[in-house]
Amino acid sequence: MTTADYVDAGEAIDQGTLSGKHGTAPPVVAGVTYERILDARSEPQNWLTYYGAYNGQRFSPLDQINTENVKRIGPAWVFQAGTSGMIAGASTYAFEAAPIVVDGVMFVSGWDGWVWALDARTGNEIWRYKHAVPFDVSLCCGNVNRGVAVAQGKVFLVTGNAHLLALDAQTGKRVWDKTYGDVRAGESGTVAPLIIKNMVIVGSSGGEFGVRGHLDAFNLESGEHLWRCYMVPKPGEPGSDTWPADGQAWARGGANCWLTGTFDAETNLLYVGTGNPAPDFDGDVRPGDNLFTDSIVAVDVDQGQIRWHYQCTPHDVWDYDSIAECILFESGGRKLLGHFDKNGYFFVLDRTDGSLVQITPFVDRITWGAITRDGQVTAKVYPDKEGEPVHFYPGPAGAKEWTHAAYSPKTELFYVPVQDVGATATRRRREFKESIPYWGAGVNVDLEDMTGSVSAFDASGEEKWRWRAELPMCASVLATGGDLVFAGEPSGEFNALDARTGEHLWKFQCGSGHHSSPTTYSVDGRQYIAVPVGWGGWAEGFLPGMLGAGHGSALIVFALPES
C-alpha cells in the first residue's frame, strides 16, 4: 500500500473550535490604563485588578446586595470548566483565581495554563487560551494559578513553567511570551500579575525547591525585561550578613514572591510579602535571620530596589511564608499597612518606613513561639533534632494561608479567614539537589482537632466578632458596600455574613470546596458575586482531612432575582 492510499485527515485544529463557544470580546480592555487602575474603586461595576484596587482591600462599594436582601440571592449562571485529555497535576489542580471584570467581560484563569473570557452577564464563553504546561514542572502546592491582569488591550498571566504571557484581550491570541524562571532549577509561576505604570510585575514560585526568589518587571507593551529584584542578597549585599558567610545557603535561600503585591502611588512603593527560607524546616544549614525571607518588603517600583523591610519570622523553621497581602489603609492620619501572617500574628506597619505600629495574635493556638507587642520574637518549639518529631501550631499552611483577608473602609474592620490546625515536623537533613524538594523534614498536618473562623479585627488589633466554622477557612473573603462579608468553606458552603456583627445571613452549597478569591461587579445595574469553586492545591498542607473531596471546576455567579 502506498502513501497515496491514505485518507487525508487534514490538519489538526484548535480544540476550542469544537466547543461551540468561541468569538471575539468587545474592546473593553483597550481603555484600561494605569490611571484607571489607580482609581479603580471609582468604577465599582468593574473589578480591574487582582485585589479590586491597588490597596489590597478586596472591598467593593457595590451595595445592591445587602444585609436585608442577601438571603434572596441565587445562582445567575455557572461556568463549568471541566477537563478532557491529559492535564498536568490532575490530582492537585484547584480553581484559585480572582475573576477580573471589565465592562461586562470577565477574564479568569484556571489551572494548567487555561484562561477564559466570559460574558459577565450570561457566563457564555467568548474565547479560551490554553498554554501547554510541561507535566514535569516542580510544583510544591498544586497545578494552580491565582489570576490575570488586564491593561491596554491585553490580558497577562503566568504559567506553571514560569512564562509571562500577554494575550490579545479581544481574541485570546498570544501577543508576547517571556520566560522569567528556570524550571530546571525548580522555579514555577502561580502569581496573578500586577500592572503598575507601563509595567507588568510578577514574582516566582519554587521556595520548596531551594531557589532564589525574585520579582520581575516587564514593559507591558513590548515584553522588554525592565528589572529583577532578588529577595535573598548575594554575599556583600545588604542583608547578606544574615546568611552563613561560607557555603551557598544564600543561593538556595527561597523568599519567593508568589502572591501579588499592593501599591501606593504616593510612596511609589510596591508592598510584597516574601516566602519561606529553604530548606523549610532545617535551620541549622542556614544560621542567621535569613533576610529577606518571611518579610514584608517595600520595593521602589521604578528602580526595582528594596527600600525597607520588616521580617515577621526571623530564621523561620516552620514554613511561615509572609506572602500574605499587605492591605493599605489610613488611620489616625497615618499611612498604614495591615498583614495577617502565617505565623498567627496580625502586623500593622507604617508603610512609609516599615516601622511597627502594633502586633496581635489572630488565632487561638500559637505554640511555635511568641512575638511581643514591640516585635521581639522568641522561638519555642521547632524541629532542631534529627529524627525527633515536634508538634506546633499553626501548621505550615499557617493561621492564614495565601487566601486573602479583606478590609472595609465603611466598618474600618479587617476580615480574616482563619485556619487553626497544627502539624508535626520531623527534621530529616538532606543534600541540596536542584529541582528536588528541599524541606529538611517530614511533615504531617493534623487530621483531627482543627477549627476555623472568619474573624473581624480593628486596626488596633481588637477582635470585634468571630464567626466560627467547623473546618479551617481556606478561601479569600470579600467585603462589600452592602455591609456583607462573603466567605467560602472547604465543605462547599458559600456564606454571607453581616460585616458589622458577624451574623450568618445566607449560604449556598457549591458542590466543592472553596480555595479562591471571590469578586463582585455589576452589569446593566445588576450586582453579581462571582466565586471560582474547585477544591485542591496543597490540601495536605492546610486541610488533609479534606484530601478525599472532589476537586470541582466551576465558576458560580450569584445575583438577586431580576424581577
Add this chain to the structure above:
Amino acid sequence: MTSTAQERSALLSKLGLDAQNKGPLGHVLGTGNIGQAVEKGDGRMEATVRINPDELVWDPQILVLPHGGDLELTLINDDQNTHCALLPSNGDRKFIWLVNHSRGRALLNLDGPGYYWYSSPTGNDEGRGLTGAIVVLGDVPPEARLDRPDQPRP
C-alpha cells in the same frame, strides 16, 4: 524482583506488558518505542508518529525534541479502527480525527524543557495504550536563569 536495563525488553514481552490483551488488557504506558524529531534548516522540527495495526499504541510512544519551538508532526493511522489525537500546543490543544488508514498533520508549538502527554481521547484509547509523550530537551533562556553559582543536580 526488578529487572536490569538489559532484561527490561525481554521481561516486558514475557509478562505481556507491551502488547494488547496479553498480560493486562492494554499496552502499558511507557513500554513502546522512542523516536527523535529532526531539525529542519529553518529551525522547525519534524517527526512522524503512527498507529500500527492492532497495537493501539503510538509509534514512537516517546517522541524527543532537541529544543522547544515549532514541530511539524505527521500522524498516520495504519490501524483498522478509527482513533484521534489531542496534542499539546501553546494557544490551544490540537485535535485531529484519524479514521482507518489516514494521514494527517499537526503544527505544535511547545516551550520546554519538560515533557507533555498526549492521547487519543475516544472510547478508552487512552487506557488501552494510545497515550504518548513528547519530550523537549534544552534549557530556559540564559536571561531567565537564577543569578547564582551552578548547583548540583540529581
